[in-house]
Amino acid sequence: MEDPGSELAIIERLRAGDEAAFSDLVRRHHKAMVHFAESFVRSRAIAEEVAQDAWLGVIKGIDRFEGRSSLSTWIFRIVANIARTRGEREQRTVTTMTVAAEAADTTPSVPPARFAGRAGRGVWSEPPAPWSELPDERLLAQSTFDRVADIAAGLSENQRRVFILRDMEEMTSAEVCGLLELSEVNQRVLLHRARSRVRAGLEDGMGSVTP
Amino acid sequence: MTPLRRWRRPQIVCQQWVEMATDYLEGALPPRLQQAADRHLADCPHCREYLEQMRLTITAANRLGDEDVPDDVVEALTRAFADYRRQGGT
Numbered sequence: 001m002e003d004p005g006s007e008l009a010i011i012e013r014l015r016a017g018d019e020a021a022f023s024d025l026v027r028r029h030h031k032a033m034v035h036f037a038e039s040f041v042r043s044r045a046i047a048e049e050v051a052q053d054a055w056l057g058v059i060k061g062i063d064r065f066e067g068r069s070s071l072s073t074w075i076f077r078i079v080a081n082i083a084r085t086r087g088e089r090e091q092r093t094v095t096t097m098t099v100a101a102e103a104a105d106t107t108p109s110v111p112p113a114r115f116a117g118r119a120g121r122g123v124w125s126e127p128p129a130p131w132s133e134l135p136d137e138r139l140l141a142q143s144t145f146d147r148v149a150d151i152a153a154g155l156s157e158n159q160r161r162v163f164i165l166r167d168m169e170e171m172t173s174a175e176v177c178g179l180l181e182l183s184e185v186n187q188r189v190l191l192h193r194a195r196s197r198v199r200a201g202l203e204d205g206m207g208s209v210t211p
Numbered sequence: 212m213t214p215l216r217r218w219r220r221p222q223i224v225c226q227q228w229v230e231m232a233t234d235y236l237e238g239a240l241p242p243r244l245q246q247a248a249d250r251h252l253a254d255c256p257h258c259r260e261y262l263e264q265m266r267l268t269i270t271a272a273n274r275l276g277d278e279d280v281p282d283d284v285v286e287a288l289t290r291a292f293a294d295y296r297r298q299g300g301t
Contacts, residue, residue: 017296023289030284032276055288059295108230115226122226127257131264139267145275148268167269168276173237184239192233199268 007071014062026055029072032169033079035149039160040083042090050086054079073175076165080179102156102193103186109196131206144202151201155194162187163194221247228258232265 003009013021030051037054038047057078065074115122131139152160161180165171171179177187221243223231228251234240235248252259 017293019289019293022292023285026285026288027280030280031278035275052284052288056291059292108226109232110226110229112226117224117226120226121224124225124255124257128260128264130260131267132260140271140274144271145278148271148275152272163272164276167272170273170276188233188237188239191237192230195233195265195268196229198272199264202268202271203264 008067011062011065011067011071022059025058029075029169030055032164033076035152035168036076036161036164037079037083038153039157039164040080040087046086046090047083050079050083053082057082069178070171070175072169072171073179076169076171076179099158099182099186099190102158103189105156105193107193109192110200128203129206134206139206144205147202147205148198151198152194154201155197158182159190159194159197162190163198166191167195220250223247223251225251225255225258228252228255229261232262235262236265236269 010021010025014025033051033054034044034047037050038044041047041050054075058075061078065071069077112119112122114124114126116125117123152163155163158180162176162182165176165179166173173184173187173191176182177184180187182190223244228248231240231244231248235245238245240248252262
């Protein structure tokens, strides 16, 4: 018997007009779709519009969805197509760095000054302060999530897209490589830069208040 | 040369380890480096903390994606879905 939460079952329910299944899908993906769209366009308001337009595309396209990719990859591809068109209209894409340039970025994940010893082979001289000593409510507070969103907004576009799809939307690396047309290696480099920067940004915030 | 140095196993130090953190979490390191990374982690509480912070960063991003979508957005989109299906879709 088929698992009612499986992707195939969800698609069947959508095709049968099951409103609860559609609402669940919106709740599951909408936030990440807006964040993803925001990496292509100029404002949150436009990103919200892109996400809504993408949902209309999902509504109209679900009967033709052939299942060659996962449902979420298909949805995010629709978001990317609509967002790119909007971005081009705003001439936003002109400023986009190439993936190669972003992947070649060799900025260290942690400033070299925090290590002592041979260059590039240093040992922590200023190690990370343990977050485990922070009360849980600090770490998992709304303000932490807001800061993650702010820091992610400051990443380069491809880093941000990979971070959103992998860590916010929980896609697999294969799905993200397919969707963004990245090699496995470049996808990992972009993800590493993104996670390292978000961690560093969170650390800056955490350190400023004594537990 | 000390006798120990003759027996070469890759040695990873902290500054190298932080640049491997994602490959480590992705299981993308070649076996020899994976073992060296494990050995380094076993010896280095600071890099263990760093790894934990990378994991918490991922958790925080995850939760950000799970944030509530405003009810009016869900309702408006679900209405659009219902209307379209009612018209016969295709």
